[in-house]
Amino acid sequence: MLRALLIILIFYSSPVFASGIVISVKGQASGEITIDLFEDTAPQHVKQIITLVDNGSYNGIAFHRVIDGFMAQTGDVQYGNISGDLKRAGMGGSDLPDLKAEFSDINYDRGIVGMARAQDPNSANSQFFIMFSEGSFLNGQYTVIGKVVKGLDVLDMIKKGDGQSGSISGDPDFMENVSSFK
DSSP: OHHHHHHHHHHHHSGGGOOEEEEEEESSSOEEEEEEEOTTTOHHHHHHHHHHHHTTTTTTEEOOEEETTTEEEEOOTTTOBTTSOGGGTTSOOOSSOOBOOOOOSOOOOTTEEEEOOOSSTTOBOSOEEEESSOOGGGTTTSOEEEEEEEOHHHHHHSOOOBTTTTBOOSSOOEEEEEEEEO
C-alpha cells in the first residue's frame, strides 16, 4: 500500500504533468497571461519549461524580440534579465540541455506558444514565443508547447520592437513572475 501511494505521489508531482503557467507581465503592458501547456504534444519541452519556471529562472526576463502582428519572444534566462545588460538578449539559453524537436500538427494561430531555436531543429532550450496572429509558415517547423487561454489583451499591449528584427528600444516589458499550476 505504501509503495503504491509513493508511486502515485511521484507520478502526480512530476513537473511534466503540470497544466500550465501564469506570466505576470510588467512594463508598458501590465497583467497576467495564462498558458495551457500541451504536455501530451511536447512532453520534454513542457518538462523543461516547468523546471525553469519552478526554479524561478524566468522571473525578471525581458520580452527581447517583439514583432507587431507576428509574435513576442522571451525566455533567454542567460542574457535576458532586465537587471543586466540586454545587448546579448536572445543569444542565450539555460544550463539545461537543448531539446530534440517535438513537432506536431497544431497550427500556429493567435495565442499559440512555440519554442524558439537556432537553425538546428534540435536546439530549443529556454526561449519561447507567443503568436499575435496566424503564422502558418511556422507549422511543423517549431515545437508547439501551449496556448494562451487568458490574457490575450495583455499580450497585445506588450511593447513592440523596431524593424523586421523586432529589437526593443529602451526598456522592454518583462516577465516579473512566472508560476506553474496543475
